Amino acid sequence: MEHQYEQLDEETLFIVSQTFKALSDPTRIRILHLLSSGEFSVTEIANRLSLLQSTVSHQLRFLKNLRLVKYRREGTTLYYSHDDEHVLHILEQTIRHARDH
Amino acid sequence: MEHQYEQLDEETLFIVSQTFKALSDPTRIRILHLLSSGEFSVTEIANRLSLLQSTVSHQLRFLKNLRLVKYRREGTTLYYSHDDEHVLHILEQTIRHARDH
């Protein structure tokens, strides 16, 4: 499956690298993978993954900035869910690929 | 496209994060993207991308360790090419996705 080589402009390069950077950290991968199965509050995520609330909150902010997750509020609780089907698809694809080894 | 949540084991998590880490750096992205169009020597890559030979060599070693690239020798020249269709596919897919913005 060859194709035409096309120079990468600065902006595309930035977006692409940022996207993959989001997926390059084990903690963020675990969070995104969990969110692929539904929505969870910050505390739930922390408990399920055995992480500090602060760690989860920091990483969720990171993912939120890249619009990979979103949240809805219910009282004091924020329920996070994924917000980028494409990126999630790539992640799950790669997880399956990695497991075949 | 929902699916069953399945805990990620340590090894899978490591492979997945390493794979995405490879794709998270602008220089490596540019190298891989160039290699998606054919094979090039280290010097050619450096010239085309305006990088130091040393930088390219370091990054190629990184990519080689993850088996994302391979090379063949011709005299003193090493011609590098990509060696992972799946990862390259993901990269090109994400580049196209990023350009739609």
Place this chain on the structure above:
DNA sequence: AACTTATATGAACATATATTCATATATTGA
């Protein structure tokens, strides 16, 4: 208003990473 629960934030720290410079290694040809 005071208290509780949930989440966010900022500083500090340790660690990881990319690039550069200088130099080493390897292959070819004279």
Place this chain on the structure above:
DNA sequence: TCAATATATGAATATATGTTCATATAAGTT
């Protein structure tokens, strides 16, 4: 063997990043 060319390597440096701790903010309840 010596020179030339291509590539690899290691140390040094600057920067980026992830986690932790302490604390702040925000919403709900009494």
